[in-house]
Amino acid sequence: MDDRTLNDLLRRFGLSDKEVDTYLSLLAHGEAKASTVADAAGVSKRYVYSVSESLAERGFVEVNDHVVPTTIRANPPDEVINRLRSDVDAIRPGLEERFSRVERQTEQFEVIKSRVTVIKRIRSLLADADSEVTLSITAGHLPEIRDALVEAVDRGVLVLLIVSDAPEVTDEIEGGLDGVASVVRTWREAMPTLLTVDSAAGVVAPPELLRRSNTDRQAIHFSQEQLAPVIVGSFFGNYWPAAEEVATAPPTPLPVEYANFRHTVFQATLRRRAGETPRVTVGGRWTEDDEPAEVSGRVVESKQGMVEPTTNEFPVEHSLVVETDDGETVTVGGQGAFVEDVEADLVRIEADEDGSEEGEKTEDDTDEAGDE
The missing domain is CATH 1.10.10.10 (Winged helix-like DNA-binding domain superfamily/Winged helix DNA-binding domain)
Incomplete structure (x- = not known):
């Protein structure tokens, strides 16, 4: 040299x-x-x-x-070179992390101009779903993603589905609605296609893009944890209440564990409405002082807006009231909870082996008694 x-x-x-x-x-x-x-x-x-x-x-x-x-x-040159090589290796993780951070930022939003690509992105996101899906899709396009929805439900994913632009008779929907979601609602009006998966990613598409091939309207595929909860809030607040409930899946066999708290509330609600009093073990934190919390007891009330009749006071409220073994009453919420006593990270639902189900009033019974 x-x-x-x-x-x-x-x-x-x-x-x-x-x-x-x-x-x-x-x-x-x-x-x-x-x-x-x-x-x-x-x-x-x-x-x-x-x-x-x-x-x-x-x-x-x-x-x-x-x-x-x-x-x-x-x-010695070998000693110097080894020192330099060690320094280069030491900075590699930091450089790669910053580079991948930029890549993630550039991938947070994708503009989609065709119906085919919208359907492809929806299928892909559904295949990756781990815990929760909220989706509105037109009846005409439901058959194109039906298999992906069924597979998600079979994996134990909570799927909340609105079929928009739906016929008056749901039997006329191609392929039927069996097994496609945990809860299905229909709406005769056409609405935007809204998809969120695990409150982290999703798709937003105007009705015109899926209806016509010659429109200049565009869809957005996003991967941003700050945006997804906003879409979920809009889904529950603006669209879900306007649609009519037409199908609900049976409760999952117990015992079962969920990190997704809405799924916990959904299953507990189904059990209570079947005349049971499910028992839960909650791991999380006390919202008052941020200290670790573990609560065990019987679910005596659920506040939710996923299945009729709804019992929550505002659209995104999903919580449980638990009577502990010590006779105390503790309220439990999901991620970001601050009104409830406990923010749950993981919940195990079991049958209450000691509880008597006879004569116990469910929330449905209470509602009916009030009506009388």
Whole structure:
């Protein structure tokens, strides 16, 4: 390797021209006094001392200041290279994390201009769903994603589905509604296609894009945890109450565990309306002081808006009232809970083996008694 190339490569590691000259002079001598290096590099002796300390900090040389006069020794090239390689490896994770962060940011939004791509993105997101799906889709396009919905339900995903632009008789919907969702509602009006998966990603598409091939309307595919809950809130607040409930899946066999709290509330509600009093073990935190919480007891009330009759006071309220073994009453909410006593991370639902189901009033019974 010629001197110019070597100098250029050393400068890439942050060495100045004078530092390169000093270091190469030391390599030529192996070990030498500062005055010797100064003469060879064409710099002052004081500069050699200063540069040597900098080179020593980076592992290029070793300064022997315990002898008189002080000598400076170049470290073996293999040792220097291993040190540089170790430094490069150390910064790799930080560089890669920042690079991937930029990639994620650029992938947060995708503009979609065709119906085919919208359906493709919906299928892909449904295939990746782990815990929860909220979806509105027109009756005419439901058959195109029906299999993906059935598979999600079979995996234990909570699927809340609105079929819009639906016929008066649901039997006329191609393929039927069996097994496509945990709860199905229909609406005769056409509405936007709204999809959220695990409150982290989704699709928003205007009705015109799925109806016509010659429209200039566009859809958005997003992957942003800050946006998805907003879409979920709009789904529950603006569209879900306007649609009519037409099908509800049976409760899942017990025991079962959920990290998704809405699914917990849904299953507990179905059990109570079947005349049972499910028992839960809740792991999470106390909202008052942020300390870890573990609560066990019987579910005596659920506040929810997923199945009729709804019992929540506002659209996104989904919570449980638990009577503990000590006779205390504790309210439990999901992620971000602040009104309830406990924010749940994981809930196990079991049958109440000791509880008597006879004569117990469910929420439905209470509502009917009030009507009378």
